[in-house]
Amino acid sequence: MKHLLTVRDLNAETIRRLFELTARLKRTGQASRPLAGKTLGLLFQKPSLRTRVSFEVGMAQLGGQSIYIGPVELQGGQREGAKDLANVLSRYLDGIVARTYSHDHIVEMAAASSVPVINGLSDESHPCQALADLFTVHERFGKLKGVPVAYVGDGNNVCHSLMEASALTGVHLRIAAPRGYTPAAQVLRWAGAQAKRNAGTVELCASPDKAVKGAWVVYTDVWTSMGQEKEAAKREKVFRPYQVNSRLFRQADPQAVFMHCLPAHRGQEVTDQVMDSTRSIVYDQAENRLHVQKAILLELLGKGRSIR
Numbered sequence: 001m002k003h004l005l006t007v008r009d010l011n012a013e014t015i016r017r018l019f020e021l022t023a024r025l026k027r028t029g030q031a032s033r034p035l036a037g038k039t040l041g042l043l044f045q046k047p048s049l050r051t052r053v054s055f056e057v058g059m060a061q062l063g064g065q066s067i068y069i070g071p072v073e074l075q076g077g078q079r080e081g082a083k084d085l086a087n088v089l090s091r092y093l094d095g096i097v098a099r100t101y102s103h104d105h106i107v108e109m110a111a112a113s114s115v116p117v118i119n120g121l122s123d124e125s126h127p128c129q130a131l132a133d134l135f136t137v138h139e140r141f142g143k144l145k146g147v148p149v150a151y152v153g154d155g156n157n158v159c160h161s162l163m164e165a166s167a168l169t170g171v172h173l174r175i176a177a178p179r180g181y182t183p184a185a186q187v188l189r190w191a192g193a194q195a196k197r198n199a200g201t202v203e204l205c206a207s208p209d210k211a212v213k214g215a216w217v218v219y220t221d222v223w224t225s226m227g228q229e230k231e232a233a234k235r236e237k238v239f240r241p242y243q244v245n246s247r248l249f250r251q252a253d254p255q256a257v258f259m260h261c262l263p264a265h266r267g268q269e270v271t272d273q274v275m276d277s278t279r280s281i282v283y284d285q286a287e288n289r290l291h292v293q294k295a296i297l298l299e300l301l302g303k304g305r306s307i308r
């Protein structure tokens with residue numbers, strides 16, 4: 001693995017290894033400083049709380065440092081192109097986390113970069129999120145194979161990565177998304193084929209109720225993603241029947257948990273009752289971003305083996 005642009009850069013074995021390393025890092029912490037002298041650049045065209053803070057803290061805990069380069073410096077990619085940016089930054093940095101509007105921008109950066117590029121969210125994909133999500137599911141249920149997960153909401157970046165990660169780990173993922181907001185056809189195809197190989201399933205469902213029925217995990221994301229603010233009013237109408245509320249959540253298995261990548265828009269995609277219930281594991285999920293990303297940093301910055 002040189003870069004982490006989408007979950008498709010991984011396979012079942014690399015995920016298993018990453019999770020093993022993640023569990024060890026979470027359990028024991030990291031006493032030595034395997035990334036001492038290394039610098040990570042955080043290139044963010046959009047705002048972030050979890051991704052930025054967890055990467056910065058993770059890098060510090062591993063003995064390295066990070067530099068944040070935000071929307072003001074990047075000027076939406078207008079100041080210079082991805083190729084020049086990545087070439088220059090490769091001369092200073094040991095790794096890059098990029099959060100962009102266009103996924104192609106990250107792909108172009110990775111093509112020009114001689115150091116690892118990690119996708120910290122694009123319009124198409126959010127791989128670090130999905131890895132932390134499935135690590136959290138495994139932590140909760142002790143397995144991934146055969147676990148029924150329902151995703152209710154917009155079939156975009158977070159959903160795409162969850163589909164890909166589920167397909168590689170044998171999860172049974174059911175997705176309910178309004179017409180016009182279903183996941184990209186090529187992601188569905190890829191995930192469907194991979195799921196078959198790993199004894200899982202990734203499929204679309206006709207309604208939120210059908211997706212949630214009997215699920216062990218109910219997952220949702222915001223109705224209006226960053227960059228789509230002009231569509232907010234329309235989306236509020238379209239997505240209203242997809243709200244995760246107590247009525248919908250009751251259709252799930254009695255041991256079901258609620259998950260959300262956060263930030264949550266309470267009262268829209270999820271109600272306070274569900275967010276604040278004892279079944280909600282959204283803060284464990286957020287915490288696990290830190291542990292999973294430390295494992296990713298160790299793998300990509302070349303130190304994964306040294307701490308085994």
Ligand code: CP
Binds near residue numbers: 047050051052263
């Ligand atoms: N879930 C997530 O990526 O959060 P941020 O947008 O705050 O980084």
Ligand code: NVA
Binds near residue numbers: 121222262
């Ligand atoms: N789908 C959301 C996820 C935020 C972490 C967005 O792209 O804004």
